[in-house]
Structure formats: structure tokens, C-alpha cells
Amino acid sequence: MKEFFKFMLASIVGVIIAGLLLILITIGIISAVVSVSDQPVSISSNSLLFLKFDYDIVDRAKKSPFEGLDFGMFQGEKEVGLNDLLDCIRKAKNDDNIKGIYLNPMDIQAGMASVEEIRNALKDFKTSGKFIYAYGEYLTQKAYYLVSVADTLAMNPQGSVDFRGLGGEHTFYKKALEKLGIEVQIIRHGKFKAAVEPFILDKMSNENRLQTETYLKSIWNEMLTDISASRHLSVAELNAIADQVSSFRRADFAQQKKLVDRLKYKDQVINDLKKLTDTPDREDLNAIDIHKYVKVPEPRTQKGLARKKIAVIYASGSIDASVSGDGIKSEDLSRTIREARRDSSIKAIVLRINSPGGSAYGSEVIWREVKLAAQSKPVIASMGDVAASGGYYIACAANTIVADRTTITGSIGIFGMIPNVQKLMTDKLGITQDVVTTNAHSDMISLTRPMTTFERDLMQQTIEDGYQTFITRVGEGRKMVIADVDAIGQGRVWAATDAKGIKLIDSYGGLTEAIALAKKMANLENYRIINLPKQKDTFEELMKEFSGSAKASLLKDELGENYKYYQQLHSIISEKGIMARMPYDIDIH
Known part of the structure; x- marks a missing residue:
């Protein structure tokens, strides 16, 4: 027995030593990789x-x-x-x-x-x-x-x-949910707020079809205009080729x-x-x-680093609602904007937005910091592929809004969705629930029964109040009458070429043009650009890749193009509170 314990102890010590050696070797390999990746690259002539x-x-x-x-x-x-x-x-x-x-x-x-x-x-x-x-x-x-x-x-x-030509594909889940015994209870404001349609309809509403056709035609026309200029073909000729x-x-x-x-x-x-x-x-x-x-050093035009800075703050992904956890966290982004506002060396801010929206509360938190920043220094909102609903909410307080001609924006509206899984639980799975409460509505909001009239009316009033706040924020930021904002709001999605005519944006341009405008508005000559929020260091990012977002990455690899459907369903499950979000994830072919 003594010999047994001796050999067992030796084996345990050996495993521990081998594990430590493996960790040290792995750290050495990673350090070598990081060291090599950080080295500047030289380039040959021609x-x-x-x-x-x-x-x-x-x-x-x-x-x-x-x-x-x-x-x-x-x-x-x-x-x-x-x-x-x-x-x-x-x-x-x-x-x-x-x-x-x-x-x-x-x-x-x-x-x-x-x-x-x-x-x-x-x-x-x-x-x-x-x-x-x-x-x-x-x-x-x-x-x-x-x-x-x-x-x-x-x-x-x-x-x-x-x-x-362009085509947009919308996916509807109504019939699948009915088969499962799931009812999605909808509370919304705006006839164009189509984010809820996939769960209550099996095809597009007339309003949704109208807005989709409008922005697709706008984007297609911009594409044809550019191709026409480069290829010396008329727009009519290009459309004829597309029809063939x-x-x-x-x-x-x-x-x-x-x-x-x-x-x-x-x-x-x-x-x-x-x-x-x-x-x-x-x-x-x-x-x-x-x-x-990207690692080839650029020749410096001045000695040392310029003290004055333009901060480019990136706001990418859903607001407080992301599958991988890589979206916009309202508390983190608002803190970044606040720190940039207080930093006297930062003379202007470019808020780069690529977001379909998300939490209405999170959007309000970010909006407040954008407004405060715009009162102390130039803030330019630069819209990427999508800056809609909550994405527009956080942009409207900026001094100037710049968007690409093919940017999707607008979608000024909010909604709430509450699933009722009573039939799934009772009829499909045979699971029942009983409730004890101290007050009349202590179990509000329940996922295992339909909403009462009182609950629905209360939720509808919450949505109406939230929508009124949204259009008031837009009216203040864009210097528009609230009734005019409501007329172009109602959850309607716009392409930037149409959005400019209704004063939702100020000018066309991308990130480059937004930075140039920031330079002009801040009256800068010598400056440097800093990108915010600060990214995690190499080893933090490494640990994240081995955990957290690794799951999303694995699912994306396995599901391929079908990953988007997982994202949509996951976002619905994880959403909490009132949402200011795009009607759907746009997939243009």
C-alpha cells in the first residue's frame, strides 16, 4: 500500500509539472506570435x-x-x-x-x-x-x-x-410559433414599426412593403449612378442588362x-x-x-505626437442586446463619451454608428452623454451601414449627422414583445403552473398566460410615453417641430438619400468626410486621431477568444448563412424592456 501511494503521488506531481510546462510553452508560443505580429513591416519598391x-x-x-x-x-x-x-x-x-x-x-x-x-x-x-x-x-x-x-x-x-437588381428577404416565424404553441403579444407605436411582423404575420404588411421598396430603389439608383459614371453606360442601359x-x-x-x-x-x-x-x-x-x-509605418509629417486630438468613438452592434456580447453596452459607451468630453486635449468627437438599435433605456443613456458632449465641443455622428431606431436615437443629439448615400436610417419608433408560452407548456409538454400573489398584478408580466386588459393598456401607455420621448429628442436635436418628426417617424425606415430631404441627416459622406468635418469645426491644423473605446490588450482578447464570443464564432462556422436566423431568435429571447430597434435585419442581395 505504501508503494501504491508513493507511485500515485509521483504520478500526480508528474501531471502537475507536465501541465505547468505545457502552460509555459503555450505562453512562450503566444508571446512569440504577439511579438512577431507587432513588428513593423517593410515593403519593396514596385x-x-x-x-x-x-x-x-x-x-x-x-x-x-x-x-x-x-x-x-x-x-x-x-x-x-x-x-x-x-x-x-x-x-x-x-x-x-x-x-x-x-x-x-x-x-x-x-x-x-x-x-x-x-x-x-x-x-x-x-x-x-x-x-x-x-x-x-x-x-x-x-x-x-x-x-x-x-x-x-x-x-x-x-x-x-x-x-x-436588388432584393430584400424577410423571414416570418408566425406559423412555426403557432405549431409550437407560442403566442407573441405585441405592443407598439407606429404603422411602419415592422420589427414585430415576423411574429404576427406570414408576409409583409402594405406599409412594410412600401418602405422596403422605397429604400431598395434608392440604394439601387445610387449604385447605378456610380457604375454609370465609371463604366460609361447609362442608367437605362444598366437596368436593361439587369433585366436580362x-x-x-x-x-x-x-x-x-x-x-x-x-x-x-x-x-x-x-x-x-x-x-x-x-x-x-x-x-x-x-x-x-x-x-x-496595415503594419507598414507611415512617414511622419511632424516631430512628436500632436497634443490636439479628434476622438473617433465606435458604436457598433445592438444596444444592450447582442448574441456574442460584442454589441453596444450603454454604460460602457456613455462612460467613453463622458471621458472624451472631459478630456481637454480632445477637440472634437466623431461618433461612428453602425447599429440597428436595441434597448430604449440604453439608447436614452447614450443620448444624454452625446447631448452633453455636443454642448462642449463639436460632435459629428457618422452613420455606417445602419443607424436606425436606437441607432438614430443616439445620433440625433450630435451637432451634425453625416451618412453614406446607401446608409439605412430612421425607424423612429419603439415596441415591446411579450411571448405567451401557455399552450406550449400545458398542451405540448403537460406542464402547469399556479400563482400566489400579494397584490392584484404582482405576477405581471407572466410568460405563461395572456396579458389582461389592464396590463395591455398599461404597457401601451408605456410605449406611447417612450415614443413621445423619442420624437421629442429628435425634434430638439434636429430643430424640427415634433409633429413633423411624427409624420416621418412611425417606425419608418429610410435610405440616406431620402433621409436628407426630410432633415434626418445633414450631408453625405463616410468616416473620412466626418473626420475632415470635425477638423474644420474644431479649427484644427495639427492633430491626431484616437480610436475609442480602448480595446482589450492582447491577452485579454486571447482569453475572450477561448471563451465568451468563441461560442458565437463556433455557431457561425457551423450554421453559415443560417446563423442570422439564430441571431434574430436569440435577440428576441434576450430582449428586456422597451425596444427601439430596426424592423428587421436587412439582407440585401
Whole structure:
């Protein structure tokens, strides 16, 4: 027995030592990876900036130690910040080592407004006299919209261009919920507040169809206008091509209709690029991708760091309601805005919003800090792909609102949804409940019975009060009569081109234009940009990747395109209180 305990103890000690060694080795590997990833990158002369767009484009990428890496368990997320992408294109414009940009997308994993901003940055790059060469085997509509800005657009002879007009797809859950025995009880204000429709209807209401058609046509017209200018085709000609559905036609059809310039194989494209960069035939092209080029240091135009700053504060995701936990936390964001307001070295704030809304209370908390900040220094709201409902709520107090022409905004309205699972519990599962209360409505709000008339009336009054607060905030911020806000509110969604005419926004532009406006309003010459909120350090982010959002990442990998349905259902389950949110998650094809 003595020998047994001796060997068992030795085994335990061995396991502990082996575990400690494994931890130390892992930390060493991570430290090495982080050290390498933080090193500046040098670039050769006659180089190409290679943009393949095989990554998600978000307003601001997370600070991941494995960004752009791909080996074993340390596979980095394929995610690039729009801010980094725009900075790289601007940097390449003035970089003597960069001779041009090579675009090779199939699809663009970003919203329309983000694609518009990238396209505008590429247009600005061309003013340097450098070339943009684009090549595709197959191009989706968003990808084609982007690459149509290129000087030369080549396509594989067996490829095709997806060009057929825009379509928006809405998913309805009413019949599925009925089969499960779940009733969704709705309290809302506004005939256009269609966020509740998927749970009470099996198709779009007339009002929802009207608003959807309106903003889709607005976005499509803006796309056609840009493509028309670049490809020297009239809008009428482009619509005629779309009606013929080039998506299922050969590449020679796209060339015949002047959608592309040349039909070439990849080796021929490489030869073209070698000629454009003066690269000898026997040598490889010097191409650098976005993950490396972002680490190429930019020459300083002044000594030291400028003291005066413009703070770009990012507000991305649902407000206090996110599947992965990466959305907007009202307390955290309001604290960031408050600290920026109190910081005397920050002379202007750009609030970058990419949010469909969320909690009405959370929106109010953020709105208050935006209002206070706008009273002490210039605050410019820069709208990304979506800045609607709660996303618009937090923007309306800014001094100026700037949006891309393809931004989705508005949706001024609020709602509440309370599921009643009584039939599911009783009829389907055989589970019953009994309640004891001290007062008449102590069990309000119950998920296992229908609301009483008193409860519904009380909730409706809460919604009406919340809506009145919302339109009052908009009226104050936009200097509009409240009745006029109500007329364009009612939960209606608008494209930015329509929103400008009804005074919901002030001007068109992306993040670049918003920063330029902040500079002008604050009367700055020498300044630097800081991005807020401060991101977690490398090891905090690493721990998060191994836990928390790792679950969402795993589900996204497993479910693919169907992940959006999980998100929608999860958000409904997790929502609490009154919501100021977009009618639905817009998926434009």
C-alpha cells in the first residue's frame, strides 16, 4: 500500500509539472506570435497593394494577437476594420513603393455603405495617377459595384457577373410559433414599426412593403449612378442588362455589354500586372495584403505626437442586446463619451454608428452623454451601414449627422414583445403552473398566460410615453417641430438619400468626410486621431477568444448563412424592456 501511494503521488506531481510546462510553452508560443505580429513591416519598391476581400469588414476590428494568421488552434479571425482599410488605401496613395492596387474579390462581406466608402477611397486613390486593376472569376453585385471603379476590369473567360437588381428577404416565424404553441403579444407605436411582423404575420404588411421598396430603389439608383459614371453606360442601359439577368450568362455577355473590359486567365492577368509594375518576367510580383500593409509605418509629417486630438468613438452592434456580447453596452459607451468630453486635449468627437438599435433605456443613456458632449465641443455622428431606431436615437443629439448615400436610417419608433408560452407548456409538454400573489398584478408580466386588459393598456401607455420621448429628442436635436418628426417617424425606415430631404441627416459622406468635418469645426491644423473605446490588450482578447464570443464564432462556422436566423431568435429571447430597434435585419442581395 505504501508503494501504491508513493507511485500515485509521483504520478500526480508528474501531471502537475507536465501541465505547468505545457502552460509555459503555450505562453512562450503566444508571446512569440504577439511579438512577431507587432513588428513593423517593410515593403519593396514596385509593389502592389492586394485586396482580395476574403474577410469580414467591420467598422473596427478587434485587437487579436492572431490577426491574419492561420495555423492550428491559433487560427486568426478573418476580419478587417473599415478604418484600417480606408487608412491603407490613403497611405498607398502617397507611398512611392506602391505602384497600384490589385482587386480580386468574389464577394464583399460588408454592408452597402461600407462598400460605398471603400469605393470612394479607391476613387480618391486614382487621383494620384496610380492604377487599379481588377480581376474576377465570379463577381457578386456588391463586388461588381466596388470593382467597377477600376481602370481595367478583367474577367475569367468562364466567369460571370451577378447583375440583376436588388432584393430584400424577410423571414416570418408566425406559423412555426403557432405549431409550437407560442403566442407573441405585441405592443407598439407606429404603422411602419415592422420589427414585430415576423411574429404576427406570414408576409409583409402594405406599409412594410412600401418602405422596403422605397429604400431598395434608392440604394439601387445610387449604385447605378456610380457604375454609370465609371463604366460609361447609362442608367437605362444598366437596368436593361439587369433585366436580362447577367448572373447566369457567360463572361462574353458581360464583355459585350461593357460590364468588363477584357476576358483573361489568371496567368495573363499576372503578366499584365508585371508590365504595370516593371517586374521582370522571371520574378514574382511584389504584392502585399491588407494584414501586412496595415503594419507598414507611415512617414511622419511632424516631430512628436500632436497634443490636439479628434476622438473617433465606435458604436457598433445592438444596444444592450447582442448574441456574442460584442454589441453596444450603454454604460460602457456613455462612460467613453463622458471621458472624451472631459478630456481637454480632445477637440472634437466623431461618433461612428453602425447599429440597428436595441434597448430604449440604453439608447436614452447614450443620448444624454452625446447631448452633453455636443454642448462642449463639436460632435459629428457618422452613420455606417445602419443607424436606425436606437441607432438614430443616439445620433440625433450630435451637432451634425453625416451618412453614406446607401446608409439605412430612421425607424423612429419603439415596441415591446411579450411571448405567451401557455399552450406550449400545458398542451405540448403537460406542464402547469399556479400563482400566489400579494397584490392584484404582482405576477405581471407572466410568460405563461395572456396579458389582461389592464396590463395591455398599461404597457401601451408605456410605449406611447417612450415614443413621445423619442420624437421629442429628435425634434430638439434636429430643430424640427415634433409633429413633423411624427409624420416621418412611425417606425419608418429610410435610405440616406431620402433621409436628407426630410432633415434626418445633414450631408453625405463616410468616416473620412466626418473626420475632415470635425477638423474644420474644431479649427484644427495639427492633430491626431484616437480610436475609442480602448480595446482589450492582447491577452485579454486571447482569453475572450477561448471563451465568451468563441461560442458565437463556433455557431457561425457551423450554421453559415443560417446563423442570422439564430441571431434574430436569440435577440428576441434576450430582449428586456422597451425596444427601439430596426424592423428587421436587412439582407440585401
